Structure formats: C-alpha cells, structure tokens
Amino acid sequence: MGEFSADWLALREAADHRSRSPELAGEVARSFANQERISIVDLGCGTGSNLRALAPLLPREQTWRLVDHDEALLSAARDAISRWADDAEERSGDLFVTRAGRRLRISFVCANLARDLGTALGTACDLVTAAALLDLVSVEWIGLLAEEVARRKAAFYAVLNYTREERWSPLHPADADLFRTFHEHHARDKGFGSPAGSDLAAAVRRAFTDRHYRVRTADSPWHLGAEDAVLVQALATGIADAVRETGSVDAAVISDWLRHRLSGATCTVNHCDFFAAPSA
Numbered sequence: 001m002g003e004f005s006a007d008w009l010a011l012r013e014a015a016d017h018r019s020r021s022p023e024l025a026g027e028v029a030r031s032f033a034n035q036e037r038i039s040i041v042d043l044g045c046g047t048g049s050n051l052r053a054l055a056p057l058l059p060r061e062q063t064w065r066l067v068d069h070d071e072a073l074l075s076a077a078r079d080a081i082s083r084w085a086d087d088a089e090e091r092s093g094d095l096f097v098t099r100a101g102r103r104l105r106i107s108f109v110c111a112n113l114a115r116d117l118g119t120a121l122g123t124a125c126d127l128v129t130a131a132a133l134l135d136l137v138s139v140e141w142i143g144l145l146a147e148e149v150a151r152r153k154a155a156f157y158a159v160l161n162y163t164r165e166e167r168w169s170p171l172h173p174a175d176a177d178l179f180r181t182f183h184e185h186h187a188r189d190k191g192f193g194s195p196a197g198s199d200l201a202a203a204v205r206r207a208f209t210d211r212h213y214r215v216r217t218a219d220s221p222w223h224l225g226a227e228d229a230v231l232v233q234a235l236a237t238g239i240a241d242a243v244r245e246t247g248s249v250d251a252a253v254i255s256d257w258l259r260h261r262l263s264g265a266t267c268t269v270n271h272c273d274f275f276a277a278p279s280a
C-alpha cells in the first residue's frame with residue numbers, strides 16, 4: 001500500500017540511528033530515568049527502526065504500540081524486531097521480547113493516522129514518538145496531534161524529519177533545478193493535507209508551547225560518505241525518479257545528473273528532531 005519499502009527502510013536504518021541528535025536522545029532518557037516502566041506509541045513505525053534505536057534508552061519494562069497503515073510493513077516489523085531481540089515470543093497477537101536487560105511487550109496496530117489519530121494513539125501512554133514522519137504532515141495535523149498528546153499528558157519525541165535542505169558533492173550544473181523540482185514533488189499532499197515544509201519547526205513549537213509544553217529542537221543531518229555508497233545511490237535514484245515523474249525537467253538532464261551521482265557522490269541531508277515535555 002505505502003510508498004516506503006522495507007528494503008529502503010532497512011537501507012537507511014544505520015544512518016538514521018547514528019544521525020539522531022544525542023543531546024535530545026539524552027534528554028528523553030533522563031526524563032524517564034526514575035521510572036521502572038513506560039508505555040510508548042510509535043506513529044508510522046515502518047519496520048520498527050525507531051523502537052530499535054529508542055528501547056535501549058528507556059526504562060526496563062516497556063509497552064509499545066506500533067502504528068502504521070501498511071500491513072506489509074507491520075509484518076516486516078514483527079520479523080525484524082524478533083531478529084533484533086535476544087528472545088521473542090508471540091502471545092495473543094502481541095510480541096514479547098527481551099533485549100539487553102529490557103522487557104518489551106509490543107502490539108501492532110494498522111491505522112490511518114490522517115483519519116484515525118485518536119484511535120491509533122490508544123487511551124493512555126507516557127511517550128508518543130515518530131521517526132521520519134513529520135515531513136509528510138500538515139500544520140493543521142500537527143495541531144491535532146499536539147491536542148491528542150496533551151490530552152494524554154504524554155511527552156512527544158519526533159526524530160529525523162527531513163527539512164528539504166541538502167548539499168551534494170561534487171556539484172552538478174543541474175543541482176538547483178533538480179532539487180527545486182524534488183522539493184515541489186515532496187510538497188505534494190501525502191494524505192495529511194499540504195506538508196508543513198519550512199513551517200514545520202515553528203508549527204511543532206507553537207502547537208506544543210500553546211499546550212504548556214517545553215519544546216527542544218536539534219539538527220540530525222545524514223552525513224553520507226563513501227561507506228554509504230549504496231544508500232547514496234538509492235537516494236539519488238529516488239530523487240531522479242521523483243523529478244522524472246513531474247515531467248518538468250528534461251529527461252537527458254536527469255539522466256546525466258543521476259549518472260554523475262551514481263559514481264562516488266557524497267551528501268549531507270538535513271533533518272531535525274523535536275522533544276516536547278509537559279511543563280511540571
């Protein structure tokens with residue numbers, strides 16, 4: 001159903017994990033350090049990368065609710081988490097795993113976040129999290145999300161939100177045209193209304209401070225070098241495909257740009273992280 005394949009999510013996982021802001025991750029860990037147990041909802045969970053990054057920072061007893069609208073990704077998440085775990089067992093549809101001294105109970109929920117956010121979140125939780133999701137959503141949806149999170153008195157941690165800024169090396173004469181068109185393509189409605197784009201950080205800050213949350217933001221850029229060649233090539237191919245789909249850049253220019261990018265390019269792709277916690 002979705003436009004995100006399990007292969008693409010697996011390819012980006014290592015870069016995602018090392019790019020998260022360590023300052024914000026440390027703050028999240030400190031916020032819950034005095035608790036024995038915690039319940040977490042992961043929105044747009046894909047194959048569970050966010051859980052694998054975050055679980056080691058959280059209290060020993062964890063209850064996770066993984067939400068996505070793509071059944072195939074939820075099934076891949078079950079498999080990937082079972083492989084990652086020290087021990088895994090299925091009971092009544094939930095997955096029970098242990099990993100490095102932590103015990104996780106994980107439920108998998110297929111829901112469309114654009115339509116059924118309240119249902120997707122469930123009744124109560126301590127932390128709502130999402131990775132690589134907020135660049136898909138509108139300012140209005142961020143307001144609805146903040147309202148639902150605040151109603152549950154939960155904290156909110158969203159990482160790796162693409163800011164539509166990148167630097168590729170070496171330069172190519174078509175870079176400006178290609179990226180302008182790619183950003184236009186990225187600005188298309190993904191089911192949540194018009195994506196917030198450059199208003200994202202301000203929208204998150206406003207939505208949560210209005211509800212008496214303290215909000216911190218930090219950069220989490222991908223720095224992709226020679227050792228990330230496969231990811232760089234997949235990224236360049238995805239950009240070229242998206243630009244081709246618009247029909248607004250000459251096909252020969254796109255092919256030349258892609259050829260150039262497939263032979264040893266490096267890049268920095270900017271993202272940002274947010275952590276919002278209720279004021280005491």
Ligand SMILES: C[S@@+](CC[C@H](N)C(=O)[O-])C[C@H]1O[C@@H](n2cnc3c(N)ncnc32)[C@H](O)[C@@H]1O
Pocket residue numbers: 002003004009016043044045046047048049050067068069070073111112113114115130131132133136191
């Ligand atoms: C860029 S992927 C990130 C996946 C995962 N969080 C990660 O970091 O690997 C975005 C995810 O959001 C999910 N998604 C997109 N629109 C959605 C919607 N309307 N409802 C639920 N999930 C959605 C996709 O299926 C995909 O798994």
